[in-house]
Amino acid sequence: MKLFSIIFSLYFFFSVSILANMNEFKKEVLNSISTITSLSKLKILEKSNPLIIPYTWTPILEGRTEIANKKKSYICLMYYFNKDENKESLALYSHSIAKKCTQLNEKDFSVKVTDLNQVQFKVIEQENTIDLSFLKNKELQLLRIPFYNLPLDLWSKKNFFDSEVLSSQTMKRKYPGIFVLPSGVSLRPDTLYGELDDLYSKGKTKVCHDFNSKCEETIAFECGQCRYGWFSTIGRGCENGTRKYCGVDRCGNKGEPACPRGFIHKRSESKEQVCSEKSQNAFCKTGLQLFCNEQKVLVCL
Amino acid sequence: MPIKKSHIVILFLLITIFGLILIKYRGQTVPNIQKEVSFEAKLEEISKVWILGIDALSAEEIKKCSDNSISKIFYQCNPEFISCVFEQRKEEGAVVNFQKENKKYKIYSKAYEEKGSWPGYSLWGEIILGQESKKNKEKKEFLLTDECRSLYLPQRVYQYGQSTLKNKWTWDNIDRHIFIDKHVVTNRDINEWIEQTKVNSTEEILFNKESPHLPAEFLKADQMEAFCRYRGKKVLQTQYFDAISYLPFEMDKDRQAQVFQSIVPWSRKEQSIFKVWDKLKREISDKSKDFERVACSKTVSNECLLGEKENAHFRAPSWSGHFMVMGGYLEYIKNNIHPRRNLKASSQFFKRTSPWFRLGERAYWDGDGFSYRNFNWKGEDPLREYKSFGVTFRCMKEQYTYEAL
Numbered sequence: 001m002k003l004f005s006i007i008f009s010l011y012f013f014f015s016v017s018i019l020a021n022m023n024e025f026k027k028e029v030l031n032s033i034s035t036i037t038s039l040s041k042l043k044i045l046e047k048s049n050p051l052i053i054p055y056t057w058t059p060i061l062e063g064r065t066e067i068a069n070k071k072k073s074y075i076c077l078m079y080y081f082n083k084d085e086n087k088e089s090l091a092l093y094s095h096s097i098a099k100k101c102t103q104l105n106e107k108d109f110s111v112k113v114t115d116l117n118q119v120q121f122k123v124i125e126q127e128n129t130i131d132l133s134f135l136k137n138k139e140l141q142l143l144r145i146p147f148y149n150l151p152l153d154l155w156s157k158k159n160f161f162d163s164e165v166l167s168s169q170t171m172k173r174k175y176p177g178i179f180v181l182p183s184g185v186s187l188r189p190d191t192l193y194g195e196l197d198d199l200y201s202k203g204k205t206k207v208c209h210d211f212n213s214k215c216e217e218t219i220a221f222e223c224g225q226c227r228y229g230w231f232s233t234i235g236r237g238c239e240n241g242t243r244k245y246c247g248v249d250r251c252g253n254k255g256e257p258a259c260p261r262g263f264i265h266k267r268s269e270s271k272e273q274v275c276s277e278k279s280q281n282a283f284c285k286t287g288l289q290l291f292c293n294e295q296k297v298l299v300c301l
Numbered sequence: 302m303p304i305k306k307s308h309i310v311i312l313f314l315l316i317t318i319f320g321l322i323l324i325k326y327r328g329q330t331v332p333n334i335q336k337e338v339s340f341e342a343k344l345e346e347i348s349k350v351w352i353l354g355i356d357a358l359s360a361e362e363i364k365k366c367s368d369n370s371i372s373k374i375f376y377q378c379n380p381e382f383i384s385c386v387f388e389q390r391k392e393e394g395a396v397v398n399f400q401k402e403n404k405k406y407k408i409y410s411k412a413y414e415e416k417g418s419w420p421g422y423s424l425w426g427e428i429i430l431g432q433e434s435k436k437n438k439e440k441k442e443f444l445l446t447d448e449c450r451s452l453y454l455p456q457r458v459y460q461y462g463q464s465t466l467k468n469k470w471t472w473d474n475i476d477r478h479i480f481i482d483k484h485v486v487t488n489r490d491i492n493e494w495i496e497q498t499k500v501n502s503t504e505e506i507l508f509n510k511e512s513p514h515l516p517a518e519f520l521k522a523d524q525m526e527a528f529c530r531y532r533g534k535k536v537l538q539t540q541y542f543d544a545i546s547y548l549p550f551e552m553d554k555d556r557q558a559q560v561f562q563s564i565v566p567w568s569r570k571e572q573s574i575f576k577v578w579d580k581l582k583r584e585i586s587d588k589s590k591d592f593e594r595v596a597c598s599k600t601v602s603n604e605c606l607l608g609e610k611e612n613a614h615f616r617a618p619s620w621s622g623h624f625m626v627m628g629g630y631l632e633y634i635k636n637n638i639h640p641r642r643n644l645k646a647s648s649q650f651f652k653r654t655s656p657w658f659r660l661g662e663r664a665y666w667d668g669d670g671f672s673y674r675n676f677n678w679k680g681e682d683p684l685r686e687y688k689s690f691g692v693t694f695r696c697m698k699e700q701y702t703y704e705a706l
Contacts, residue, residue, distance in 0.1 A: 177348050177352050178347060179445075179446060181441075183440075183441075192411065221701055228530055229533065229698075262471075262477075263473055263477075283638060286639050
């Protein structure tokens with residue numbers, strides 16, 4: 001009787017632990033993945049898929065939750081297949097520190113569940129949802145994960161590129177107009193740049209996106225952190241982008257950068273011609289002239 | 302005291318019971334399909350009300366939260382409206398709440414939050430699932446972004462101002478993402494701005510709180526800029542205004558070598574405003590329709606009825622879907638090329654045969670007041686000296702490819 005009580009209690013104890021762990025896993029996965037703003041990888045989960053390597057943690061879903069360029073959360077959903085025992089495992093990495101999913105260790109995982117069977121992903125394209133299912137102790141676990149913040153036409157794209165995810169105004173989300181916040185996100189930002197009276201002519205504006213003379217990006221776009229918006233400048237002649245500053249757009253005014261006139265005009269000039277007083281790439285208010293300054297920016301004088 | 306086996310059994314049982322209790326009371330945070338379905342159903346409901354406005358409501362709800370004499374457009378992406386709707390729709394177990402920080406609703410604006418805030422302009426909300434009497438409830442917070450107000454400007458070559466043989470001032474927005482508001486700013490918008498931000502203006506901001514759906518007509522130019530900043534935007538500039546006004550000649554070509562211009566937003570052919578109306582009269586007489594009504598549906602001038610004048614800002618879309626680019630209200634448009642041509646003068650202050658009723662024609666407003674002396678009509682004066690001339694405005698925004706919010 002006593003032995004029976006001990007065995008029974010042990011069984012309950014471990015069942016509770018397993019149940020708690022499973023619930024924790026499901027909660028974390030749902031909360032992290034449903035609010036991602038960009039999806040960079042989604043692997044078809046078939047054991048015959050040569051990209052699924054046994055005895056190796058393989059990322060099957062990679063994404064990011066990004067809010068106004070600064071608050072980021074990096075997500076990797078990892079899969080492990082023990083071929084000998086025919087057992088599968090799932091784990092989640094969800095952190096503000098960017099790490100390559102393929103370089104994660106087990107200690108990096110937020111949650112993990114093991115001894116699974118028949119792990120499957122099913123994409124329900126028209127609902128922007130994936131169903132993740134698996135067996136644990138012969139019991140079916142089903143997790144329906146909606147992608148609240150991704151565009152509805154995501155699945156028609158063959159490759160997932162972050163840069164193609166346009167702003168809320170150009171993309172249709174699962175529920176138009178709604179951005180679902182990941183739980184626990186504070187709505188206080190790290191930093192916002194710029195004051196109302198910052199003028200380029202006084203050297204007070206901050207660069208928030210930049211390229212060097214070889215048109216390589218030297219400062220990644222962070223103009224989402226500009227409190228009063230941003231403006232482009234013309235002068236570098238780079239087709240892949242323009243130098244941008246935080247601040248109120250006062251283009252065309254004396255001492256301020258010239259206003260952009262467009263791509264067509266840009267194309268017709270050599271890189272050297274772009275930053276010259278005769279440039280057709282930019283314009284000033286009537287009466288002012290274009291001038292290329294030492295920063296290779298067309299300003300109005 | 303020696304530990305007996307019965308002590309160990311009791312200990313394990315206690316741990317197990319404790320664990321079960323813990324799971325039960327954490328049960329509300331355990332995701333299951335049922336709960337997510339409830340959240341999703343609510344999200345869908347919220348999205349419909351936000352985007353569709355009164356079209357998403359029952360007849361009963363329409364009476365409580367709206368006025369059927371006001372255009373439907375006013376109720377789309379309208380924070381006052383949606384907070385009213387969900388105040389009525391409170392149901393046991395599922396509540397949508399917009400109240401925060403002792404306000405009826407809370408707008409996050411990057412330009413104005415005291416400690417800074419990253420969304421350009423969005424309305425905060427939360428869904429609360431769970432019984433009122435129970436302690437454990439599940440919440441999901443969300444932001445509503447204004448997807449109704451502005452329209453994307455197609456990437457193409459455009460013309461600024463009227464072209465002559467000598468002067469063709471073309472520009473383009475290839476590889477640039479420009480969004481322009483469909484209609485001018487309303488009194489409701491200004492009221493919200495003042496209430497949400499307790500804005501500190503050196504001069505009083507004049508607007509009509511009693512008519513929220515009507516355009517805000519008496520803001521000074523710097524106040525207009527401040528409002529657009531609140532929305533994460535800037536005042537519309539003239540080359541973009543021309544882009545949404547002139548009817549494109551070759552829609553299938555976005556990099557056309559030549560850009561021709563129409564003189565009115567709805568027709569390409571005529572080159573004189575008199576011919577435009579003459580042609581319309583001929584068409585109307587064939588079909589026995591009322592000329593005045595048809596003419597006023599295309600543009601609102603002095604001849605039109607008061608009701609048509611008041612609601613002009615929600616009517617007569619141009620080729621790009623923007624309202625009343627000719628006629629209706631005076632509209633300030635910032636001009637970075639010719640600063641003294643910054644006012645769309647075609648309006649209810651002039652007859653429809655006035656020279657102002659031609660795209661590209663602009664007067665001047667000093668941005669500082671609303672009496673006769675604050676304007677330069679370039680010889681084409683209004684019909685009479687009105688006590689004041691209200692000036693409206695709209696906002697625009699350029700967005701980089703990758704900006705999440």
